[in-house]
Amino acid sequence: QLQLQLSGPGLVRPSETLSLTCTVSAGSITSSSYYWGWIRQPPGKGLEWIGSIYYSGSTYYNPSLKSRVTISVDTSKNQFSLKLSSVTAADTAVYHCARHLYDFYCFDYWGQGTLVTVSS
Amino acid sequence: DIVMTQSPDSLAVSLGERATINCKSSQSVLYSSNNKSYLVWYQQKPGQPPKLLIYWASTRESGVPDRFSGSGSGTDFTLTISSLQAEDVAVYYCQQYYTTPLTFGGGTKVEIK
Numbered sequence: 001q002l003q004l005q006l007s008g009p010g011l012v013r014p015s016e017t018l019s020l021t022c023t024v025s026a027g028s029i030t031s032s033s034y035y036w037g038w039i040r041q042p043p044g045k046g047l048e049w050i051g052s053i054y055y056s057g058s059t060y061y062n063p064s065l066k067s068r069v070t071i072s073v074d075t076s077k078n079q080f081s082l083k084l085s086s087v088t089a090a091d092t093a094v095y096h097c098a099r100h101l102y103d104f105y106c107f108d109y110w111g112q113g114t115l116v117t118v119s120s
Numbered sequence: 121d122i123v124m125t126q127s128p129d130s131l132a133v134s135l136g137e138r139a140t141i142n143c144k145s146s147q148s149v150l151y152s153s154n155n156k157s158y159l160v161w162y163q164q165k166p167g168q169p170p171k172l173l174i175y176w177a178s179t180r181e182s183g184v185p186d187r188f189s190g191s192g193s194g195t196d197f198t199l200t201i202s203s204l205q206a207e208d209v210a211v212y213y214c215q216q217y218y219t220t221p222l223t224f225g226g227g228t229k230v231e232i233k
Contacts, residue, residue: 047170047213049222062221063121096169105217106160108181110169 002027004097004111012118018084022097022111029078030055035100036080037107038071040093043115052100053080087118122146122216126225132233139201141228143214148194151218158218161190161199164227165210174199206232
């Protein structure tokens, strides 16, 4: 069964860059059928799509975050990564990585999610 | 952006009774070329990531109990739990995948009365 494992620091200082990596196991990130995405969820609130990447490096970003977001892929490690720059307390959230089909952007597999707190 | 509005924010239903959740999109998510509504429902239990329940507004994901059903087209959608079980306590979200940015409803919390 496909698994997505998130890794990265749980605490980030304001104005710094949040960095997270999602490692895919029991499946290949180079499958032509899927995109790999990031979604976040502030504590007690709803879901916000951050962006998605294809194994070729093609990306889609949420315009509300686009100026601060970079999503990249490392096919040799079966991983994809998120960088969010100039963070503030408003970026405190549970960050999820997930998979969606190439043609239809609904998420069928999700990682467990990790809480990232922005605080000095 | 397409705004997804869910109602109610929460509801309490007795075990074995019906739960109905509504989701409205600010513009149609029906793609005319295939007559499909690009609308998905997720279930999220505490401490867990969301789980895909229903896609194309009404197609149940493999392994999802048949007490869960989705309906609607265009801008108005409904998720129905026909006979609420204790394990159905969760927050339910709709999401449109008609266009980017992908957007989610605010969620509906379902509890036992």
